[in-house]
Amino acid sequence: MTPERLEELLRTRPSDQRTYNREFPDLAMGRTPVRASGLPFGWAAAVLVVGLVAVVGASMFGPWQHGPSAAEPSAAATASHQTFSATGSMNEARQQASATLLRDGRVLVVGENAVNNLATNLAPVPSAELYDPATGKFTLTGSPHVSGVPIISVLLKSGRVLVIGCDASGTCASQLADVYDPSTGLFSAIGPITGGSEFCTVTLLNDGRVLVARGADLEPSLLYDPSTNAFATTGSMTAARVDHTATLLSDGRVLIAGGFSVQGGPLVGVASAELYDPKTGKFSPTGSMITARGSQTATLLSDGRVLIAGGATAADITGKFLASAELYDPKTGTFSPTGSMITARGVQTATLLSDGRVLIAGGSDLRLIAGGSDSPGDSLAGGSLASAELYDPTTGRFSPTGSMTTARAGQTATLLSDGRVLIAGGSDSSAELYQP
Numbered sequence: 001m002t003p004e005r006l007e008e009l010l011r012t013r014p015s016d017q018r019t020y021n022r023e024f025p026d027l028a029m030g031r032t033p034v035r036a037s038g039l040p041f042g043w044a045a046a047v048l049v050v051g052l053v054a055v056v057g058a059s060m061f062g063p064w065q066h067g068p069s070a071a072e073p074s075a076a077a078t079a080s081h082q083t084f085s086a087t088g089s090m091n092e093a094r095q096q097a098s099a100t101l102l103r104d105g106r107v108l109v110v111g112e113n114a115v116n117n118l119a120t121n122l123a124p125v126p127s128a129e130l131y132d133p134a135t136g137k138f139t140l141t142g143s144p145h146v147s148g149v150p151i152i153s154v155l156l157k158s159g160r161v162l163v164i165g166c167d168a169s170g171t172c173a174s175q176l177a178d179v180y181d182p183s184t185g186l187f188s189a190i191g192p193i194t195g196g197s198e199f200c201t202v203t204l205l206n207d208g209r210v211l212v213a214r215g216a217d218l219e220p221s222l223l224y225d226p227s228t229n230a231f232a233t234t235g236s237m238t239a240a241r242v243d244h245t246a247t248l249l250s251d252g253r254v255l256i257a258g259g260f261s262v263q264g265g266p267l268v269g270v271a272s273a274e275l276y277d278p279k280t281g282k283f284s285p286t287g288s289m290i291t292a293r294g295s296q297t298a299t300l301l302s303d304g305r306v307l308i309a310g311g312a313t314a315a316d317i318t319g320k321f322l323a324s325a326e327l328y329d330p331k332t333g334t335f336s337p338t339g340s341m342i343t344a345r346g347v348q349t350a351t352l353l354s355d356g357r358v359l360i361a362g363g364s365d366l367r368l369i370a371g372g373s374d375s376p377g378d379s380l381a382g383g384s385l386a387s388a389e390l391y392d393p394t395t396g397r398f399s400p401t402g403s404m405t406t407a408r409a410g411q412t413a414t415l416l417s418d419g420r421v422l423i424a425g426g427s428d429s430s431a432e433l434y435q436p
Helices: 003-011 041-049 114-120
Strands: 083-087 098-101 107-112 126-132 137-140 147-155 161-166 177-181 186-190 201-204 210-213 222-225 230-233 245-248 254-257 273-277 282-286 297-300 306-309 325-329 334-338 349-352 358-361 367-369 379-381 388-392 397-401 412-415 421-424 431-435
Touching: 098 147, 098 161, 098 412, 107 147, 107 161, 107 177, 147 201, 201 245, 210 254, 245 297, 254 306, 297 349, 306 358, 349 412, 358 421
Parallel strands: none
Antiparallel strands: 083 431, 098 107, 107 126, 126 137, 147 161, 161 177, 177 186, 201 210, 210 222, 222 230, 245 254, 254 273, 273 282, 297 306, 306 325, 325 334, 349 358, 358 388, 367 379, 388 397, 412 421, 421 431
């Protein structure tokens, strides 16, 4: 499908749905003229028409969630189970923002009002706020320097937060980053980031440094060192990819999986995976996934394996979202099939719960439907999802759980200290809590 045809489809959507005016990426030039999206590139334009967006993530993704791998539920948690309930709303509607659990139990959310900005072509205005589980309210904090879509962040061992995003020009080649200090509520700009930070993931390593994995042009990846407050180059990935996932393994290595190819030809999903070894500073191939995919989620399980779920087969409107899932075993370096999700979805969130299960929530099932004799021409079906499901590693199966109060994609999902999950944004400023 040509960009012109897609634009025609977008213009003919119902008038009560949001529009998203954007150029298409020019990866042949090594840079994209628009803000990056956690959605497949073509899907991003279509999904935002119906108020959606998409991670990649910081260990990455687990696009978009940060927090303890196993928190003990407290008496403050509600008595009901497997339910979603509304909580205080954010001060801004946010898509593809970052959410980071702080040491004091609050959650830092950083992003811009992407919902309204994309609909009205307003200049991006970054802002940040804190969610307090004790009061259920969001309050504004600091003034971040980074902006754009997406924003990614990671909690440093010092308790501060490293935040990386697109620059104010929206080129997704930001040469700045921020460090947020919860004790002062202030952001400090750092940089420069040589070559920018487009299409990257961020992962906190065991030694306290942060891997910024870049793969669009096979350029060297970066290491942020909190002790020097500076970035240095490290090895390059073995395969050019964007919208991949990056997951810190139990042995300290980082698994890079999937994504979309960017070197010649269509932007299709890739099955290849590789490992980054902090000891050598190099990437090396590992076993390939069973299914080529991008915009999937990757979650480190309690037993050290990694759950890969969902995603899309291609980074344009012809791509299909997937229900399939698979497991990576670091001991063997291989992927094996596991149960499929109940609903095919991409750009969802995946959160490891206190009991070892994984909460899959929201995302999109938007798809292209070919026209028939009665209604010639193509149309878009589906959209953002409110449904959620649980993956149980002991059975290898997914089962339904309560649905969110709001359908959303591109939201954040953060495991709180009391075992609940905070889900925020995606299509508006609303937020809700999941009680396992």
